[in-house]
Structure formats: structure tokens, C-alpha cells
Amino acid sequence: MNKTFRKIVGGALAVTALMGLAACGSKTEGDKAEGKTYKVGIVQFVDDASLNQIEAAIEAELDAKAKELGVTFDYTLYNGQGDATTLNQIGAELVGKGVDLIVPIATPAVKIMQSATEDTEIPIVFSAVSDPVGSGIVDALDAYFDSLTPSLLRGKRVLITAGPTYEKIDPVRFIGNYSTGKMGFAIAEECRRRGAEVVLVAGPVSQICHKAIRRVDVESCEEMFNAANEAMDEADIAVMAAAVADYRPAVLADRKIKREKTGAMTLDLLPTHDIAAALGAKKRDGQLLVGFALETDNAMVNAQEKLVRKNLDMIVVNSLQNEGTCFQSDNNKVTIMGHGFVEEYDKKPKSEVAKDIADQLEALLQS
Numbered sequence: 001m002n003k004t005f006r007k008i009v010g011g012a013l014a015v016t017a018l019m020g021l022a023a024c025g026s027k028t029e030g031d032k033a034e035g036k037t038y039k040v041g042i043v044q045f046v047d048d049a050s051l052n053q054i055e056a057a058i059e060a061e062l063d064a065k066a067k068e069l070g071v072t073f074d075y076t077l078y079n080g081q082g083d084a085t086t087l088n089q090i091g092a093e094l095v096g097k098g099v100d101l102i103v104p105i106a107t108p109a110v111k112i113m114q115s116a117t118e119d120t121e122i123p124i125v126f127s128a129v130s131d132p133v134g135s136g137i138v139d140a141l142d143a144y145f146d147s148l149t150p151s152l153l154r155g156k157r158v159l160i161t162a163g164p165t166y167e168k169i170d171p172v173r174f175i176g177n178y179s180t181g182k183m184g185f186a187i188a189e190e191c192r193r194r195g196a197e198v199v200l201v202a203g204p205v206s207q208i209c210h211k212a213i214r215r216v217d218v219e220s221c222e223e224m225f226n227a228a229n230e231a232m233d234e235a236d237i238a239v240m241a242a243a244v245a246d247y248r249p250a251v252l253a254d255r256k257i258k259r260e261k262t263g264a265m266t267l268d269l270l271p272t273h274d275i276a277a278a279l280g281a282k283k284r285d286g287q288l289l290v291g292f293a294l295e296t297d298n299a300m301v302n303a304q305e306k307l308v309r310k311n312l313d314m315i316v317v318n319s320l321q322n323e324g325t326c327f328q329s330d331n332n333k334v335t336i337m338g339h340g341f342v343e344e345y346d347k348k349p350k351s352e353v354a355k356d357i358a359d360q361l362e363a364l365l366q367s
Helices: 048-069 084-096 108-116 135-147 182-193 221-232 275-282 299-309 350-366
Strands: 003-009 012-015 037-044 072-079 101-104 157-162 167-170 173-175 197-202 214-217 237-240 247-249 269-271 288-295 314-319 334-338 341-344
Touching: 037 048, 037 084, 048 072, 048 135, 084 108, 101 135, 157 182, 157 221, 167 247, 173 247, 182 197, 182 237, 182 350, 197 221, 221 237, 221 275, 237 275, 237 350, 275 288, 288 299, 288 350, 299 314, 299 334, 314 350, 334 350
Parallel strands: 037 072, 037 101, 157 197, 157 237, 197 214, 237 288, 288 314
Antiparallel strands: 003 012, 003 072, 167 173, 247 269, 314 334, 334 341
16 A cells, blocks of 8 residues: 655645644534644555656645645545455554545445444545546545535525527527626536535536536527526526527528628517526526626616516626626626615625625525
8 A cells, every 4th residue: 555645734735744643533514614634535546656646736636725725634645456455454544543534536445435434423525536636536525625514505406597698690690799607607616516406507608517517508598498497497596697698580591691692681680588587487486586687777777677577586786887897707796686685796706706696595595
């Protein structure tokens, strides 16, 4: 068994011996806090030479995660290749060292690790990502630390729409907008992090999401409407963050329209589905529905009207008058309005705006 010991403290790396460090004990819900030390036993399944080669990558992954969480990781890295006896020995040694959690990066080790620790409260945090370089380890740690954060969203089924829709004019042209989907994807990730089961209906964007999020890719408003309408049946919460095109061509040309043959061009447009209003009309008792209002003028008046007309529980208001926000930006500045409350927020990264929105969702669930 090849073993290495490292200490990673909030982004700073220093070599240390694991022996002699104070044991932290098992962690329970709500026990995570900045500055804490977590002993982690990592069981990899590569040969000793490969383990030495990938150790720097593993350190880098854990370094970044420690900095993000503001905690200290004392980790023991093992080569778990071998038979069940080898794995049992590793499990027994980790128990003896008082680790806080064990991360086995391979399916066969899970049951053996569970057996070796059955008389303890040490959690076995398993990742389905069998990546020896480190992303599987970080994935498992994310799941563990997320589980320590109590949230009213835990276990809730959340539907989120994100991105633009494209309404085809012909095979090469469409009506659309500048939405990148960043805001909707940030909300989806924050809800996932708080333990929600997330369905993300995404328009044509280049964003990526966590594999635990069930993503449904669509292009047109019609496709987004059908996907959202179906997902709403099982949802506890729906957040309509997509920038849906309001109109579509009445006729879709089956071939590229040639400018040389048309001269001036007139498009007859028909309204698309108002997805938020349609879901508001079918919303059952106990469901929460959140809309978005992107405005250029009279933002609060228009948002209040939408809140009532679409049967929303909450609406997130943003304005193109706020420079460096909204479309194609990593930042946003919003006001969140509900029935009986209005909360204005400063400009901040969309990941932080997503936390504000999730906090307001939890407040609605509690009310």
C-alpha cells in the first residue's frame, strides 16, 4: 500500500505527517464551518508508479477545494489495488487514524470500506466519476459538504428554464436574443447544491451543468413549453429564468431565403407560448412559481403587473439600464418582488444572485 500524507489549508499546501494531528471526530448536519480540519482517506485504484504521477494533480484539486470551502484537508492517499484483504487493511488503518470520511474512487471498494467501518460513524463518500486525476475526489467532497448544509430545498423537485429560444425563419436564420443561460444555470447549480432534485430545460447555450442535474436541451419556444409543461406536473418549484422569444415566424421556409430574389422582406410573426403564464394557470396548491422580468423602463410597475397576471409567487426583476449586467455578463443586479415584499440587491456575480434567489425560495417555503 503506497501512502502519502499531505495537509492542504485554505489554498496553501504544506507537507505534514498525519500522525499526531488531533482527530476531528465525525461530522453531522450543519457541522461544517470555515477553519475546521477534515481528515480524508482517499483510496485510489492505480499502481504505485501511476499514483506518484497523479499526486500533484490530486493536490491541486484538493488545494482549490480547500480554498473554496475555507477548511483544512489532512488527507491520506492510498493505492487500493489488491484483494479484499488489502482493502480491509486500508479501512482498518483509516479508522485507527480517526479520519472524518473515506473517499473510494472505484465501485468494488465501497462495500469493503463500509464493512471495515461498520462500527463507526465514518461516512463513505463515493463518486460515480472514476477519474484517477482528482475530479472524482472533488465530486465526492462536494456531495459530502453539500449534505452538511441544512436547506428547505433539500429533496424538493425544482424545474428551471434557462437560455434563449431560437425561432427559425428558414434553415439558417432565426429570431432569438443575447441570453447565454448563465443566470438560469447558476440557479440550477445553487438549488442542486442545497439538495434539490433539479430539472433544467435549457435553450441553445454553451453552458455546462453538474451531472446530478437532469438537463433537457431544447431550441424553440414550442419545445421549451412542452418540456416545462411536462416537468411542472412533478415539480414543487418552477423558476422561469429563460429569455423566451416572444414571437415566431408564421411561416417557416424550408429552404434558405435568397436576398437577391426578395428585395424588401416582410415577416409575419405570431406570438409564442407565454410559458410562465401557462404554468401559472395550472399551478396547484403548494407549488411555487418564479418568473423573471427583464425591463428597459418602468421595471417595477411592469414586474408587479406580471406577478399578478401570471399567477407568480415571486418575480426577479433586472434592467438593461444597469450597465454590465443581464445578457452576456457574469454579473447581475436584481430586485426580488413577491406578494407583500420587495428586496433590492447590489450588483454581484450571478452565482451570488442565485444564492439570493434560493434564500428567497426557502423563505417562501417557510412562510
